Amino acid sequence: MGDKPTIAISHLGCEKNRIDTEHMLALLVEAGYSVDSNEELADLVIVNTCSFIEAARQESVRTLVELAEANKKIVITGCLAQHFREELLEELPEAVAVVGTGDYHQIVNIIQRVEQGERVQQVSDKPTYISDENTPRYRTTTEGVAYLRIAEGCDYRCAFCIIPHLRGNQRSRTIESIVAEAQQLAEQGVQEIILISQITTNYGTDIYGQPKLGELLRALGKVDVPWIRMLYAYPTGITPDVIAAIKETPNVLPYLDLPLQHSHPEILRAMNRPWQGRVNDVTIERIKKELPQAVLRTTFIVGFPGETQAHFEHLLQFVQRHEFDHVGVFTFSAEEGTPAYHLPNQLPPEIKKERRNILMELQQPISYKKNQREIGKLVDVLVEQENPQTGELIGRSARFAPEVDGQVYVRGTARLGTIVPVTIKEADTYDLYGIVSSKQATTNLLTNN
Numbered sequence: 328m329g330d331k332p333t334i335a336i337s338h339l340g341c342e343k344n345r346i347d348t349e350h351m352l353a354l355l356v357e358a359g360y361s362v363d364s365n366e367e368l369a370d371l372v373i374v375n376t377c378s379f380i381e382a383a384r385q386e387s388v389r390t391l392v393e394l395a396e397a398n399k400k401i402v403i404t405g406c407l408a409q410h411f412r413e414e415l416l417e418e419l420p421e422a423v424a425v426v427g428t429g430d431y432h433q434i435v436n437i438i439q440r441v442e443q444g445e446r447v448q449q450v451s452d453k454p455t456y457i458s459d460e461n462t463p464r465y466r467t468t469t470e471g472v473a474y475l476r477i478a479e480g481c482d483y484r485c486a487f488c489i490i491p492h493l494r495g496n497q498r499s500r501t502i503e504s505i506v507a508e509a510q511q512l513a514e515q516g517v518q519e520i521i522l523i524s525q526i527t528t529n530y531g532t533d534i535y536g537q538p539k540l541g542e543l544l545r546a547l548g549k550v551d552v553p554w555i556r557m558l559y560a561y562p563t564g565i566t567p568d569v570i571a572a573i574k575e576t577p578n579v580l581p582y583l584d585l586p587l588q589h590s591h592p593e594i595l596r597a598m599n600r601p602w603q604g605r606v607n608d609v610t611i612e613r614i615k616k617e618l619p620q621a622v623l624r625t626t627f628i629v630g631f632p633g634e635t636q637a638h639f640e641h642l643l644q645f646v647q648r649h650e651f652d653h654v655g656v657f658t659f660s661a662e663e664g665t666p667a668y669h670l671p672n673q674l675p676p677e678i679k680k681e682r683r684n685i686l687m688e689l690q691q692p693i694s695y696k697k698n699q700r701e702i703g704k705l706v707d708v709l710v711e712q713e714n715p716q717t718g719e720l721i722g723r724s725a726r727f728a729p730e731v732d733g734q735v736y737v738r739g740t741a742r743l744g745t746i747v748p749v750t751i752k753e754a755d756t757y758d759l760y761g762i763v764s765s766k767q768a769t770t771n772l773l774t775n776n
Contacts, residue, residue: 332442333361335369337394338467339387340377342474342523342558342730343494344405345467346458348375351404351434353463358435371400371423371441373434376407378493381660395421402441404431406493410664412450423447428494429454432462454480454495460508469711470744471518472729477505477543478524482533485588486599486667487628487659490525499524499531502539502546509550518709518746519554520547521728527557528564538564541572548576553746554709554725558584562610563602570617580725581621583614588628590645591638597670598631611649622726624653629686630679631659632670639682643689652697653732654690656683691756698733698754701726705764708749710741724749724759732757739763 334355338348351373355362366372372394376387387407394401403415404426412425423441426434427450440447457479458464466473478499481491509520524530531539540557547555555578560569562585573579589595592604614621627642646654658679661668701724710722711729720737727733739762741747753760 331360332370332438333363333368334371334373334438335363335366336373336375337366337390338375339390340375340383340405342521343476343479343525344375344377346464346474346476346523347405347428347431349464349467350458350462351375351431352467353465354432354435355438356465357463360435360438366394366399367397369399371402371438373402373404375431376403376405378406378410378489381662391415391419391422395419400441402426402434402437404428404434409450409454409493410489412448416446416448425450427451427454429456432456432458454493455498457498457500459500459504460511466515468729470516471709471711471746472521473512473515473517473519474521474523475505475508475512476500476524477522477527477530478533481525482529483526484599484666486597486670487588487631487662487665489662489665492664494525497525497529497533499534499539501534502531502543505543506546506550509547509552509555513550513552516744517552518744519556520550520552521556521558522547523558525559526561526564527559528561528566528569538566540564541566541568544569544572544576544579548578550578553578553707555579556582556725556728558728559586560584561603562587562606565610565614570614573618581618582624582725582728583618583621584624584728585611587625589631589634589638589642591641594631594634594638597633597667598628599666607645608649622652623649624655624728624732625651626655626657627686628657628659629682630674632661632667632674633672634659634674634682643686646686646689646693650693650697651690652726653694654686655731656686656690658683695754695756698756698759701751701759702754704751705748705766706735706751706761707746708735708737708761709746710737710743713743720763722749733759735759735761737761737763 377383400423401421402424408425409427424447429451430449480495480497482497595604706724708722710720712721748764749761750764751759751761
């Protein structure tokens, strides 16, 4: 190791950021650096930041200030670095480097330059890089789970969203590259691969001239991994071909994460998503008809500029009518650099917060009812943690994505990172409780017929 500095990485933000962190970790280790999880022992701390909304930005800034106060040398990477490169170098003398979202793969060279006393600003104005199956990677997720990025960036320009500015336009990987990485993950014993990008249903449009998600799913069906889950599937992209691919491919879970954001056509138009107002109801009804076992998750933004009580009531009725399995609700965050920042009729924080609470309370009995239906069923559960005090296992059924949905608390014995059959005994609004069964869950809730 010689006299190379010891490096710690602090990860903030989404799973797309997590993959960037995993690549940086592996690249540094390959280059002979000692990477420690303990920031106190590190000579230098890389902070992979988030800048999506105000709350995320505040958390990133708080982390940076705490490290600066502890006299740590800081390398700032990720979305905050892309967003505020000049300000960060100006206001944080402890920042020895600022690295953009399209430049993290150069981390070894950046650290070497820092070691030579240079203060580095490595931020591409328009990020174009995307990692592939040959990029070294050190996974930081639980043993049985891995995220797999199929594309980076976004070509949409939603009025509230800063992401295209921070991550660039969409750039998809080839089907061959994605399948190769999926096979690597399967060989490592991964049980669940989670496909991510900014808009998963737009996958392939930039390199193939049309969306190729259905073709990708069928190709991934040949990889020996039990569960493949998709996140960020926009409603317009849930085409008959995508639905057919889900039905035809046994390891692709009929779990659809649809970030709808709102239901009212006027608000969707103001959000620069006018196409969506025409497809919301139609798409959801079609999914329920053709994929009756589908699990539907969505997210909404309340308090968008100009959202009236009537618009909000429309959203409440929409949620009540469709009975989603899982719902996340965000209050509108005015982001400088987005069109929505300048819109008139901005709503006060207390109204936004009240609407969020009302919508969450409306969803709770729906989620409770859905979970109650699981009682008595034998379901497959991916075991991820063990409580050392009680021996209780914690995992997820195929109905639950990591971080955002519920968990399954399990009594019995099972190895971490394996999928085991569990008989569900109890359920509450968010979580399930069960016992490891000796029977095989051959009729798993989410097994495609």
